[in-house]
Amino acid sequence: MNKGGDIYCNCCGKxxxxxxxxxxxxxxxxxxxxxYFSKRDGLTQEADICEDCLEQWxxxxxxxxxxxxxxxxxxx
Numbered sequence: 001m002n003k004g005g006d007i008y009c010n011c012c013g014k015x016x017x018x019x020x021x022x023x024x025x026x027x028x029x030x031x032x033x034x035x036y037f038s039k040r041d042g043l044t045q046e047a048d049i050c051e052d053c054l055e056q057w058x059x060x061x062x063x064x065x066x067x068x069x070x071x072x073x074x075x076x
Contacts (some may be wrong), residue, residue, distance in 0.1 A: 011053035012051055028054045 001008045007016040007027065017024040028049040034040035049057070058065060
């Protein structure tokens with residue numbers, strides 16, 4: 001969740017630490033635009049989730065997400 005240029009976790013409300021427009025910790029950004037035949041036709045929903053909350057959330061999944069390791073990470 002973006003408030004006044006700061007990013008907060010939508011789950012716990014913790015501020016995602018940044019310094020001079022640079023992220024100092026990573027987070028999960030979720031964005032979904034719903035299409036036809038959904039209960040949310042035409043809506044876009046967004047959320048930012050800190051790593052701690054993401055870990056807790058994923059532990060509730062019936063099947064664990066696939067995990068792949070990358071040796072090079074590029075961000076735009």
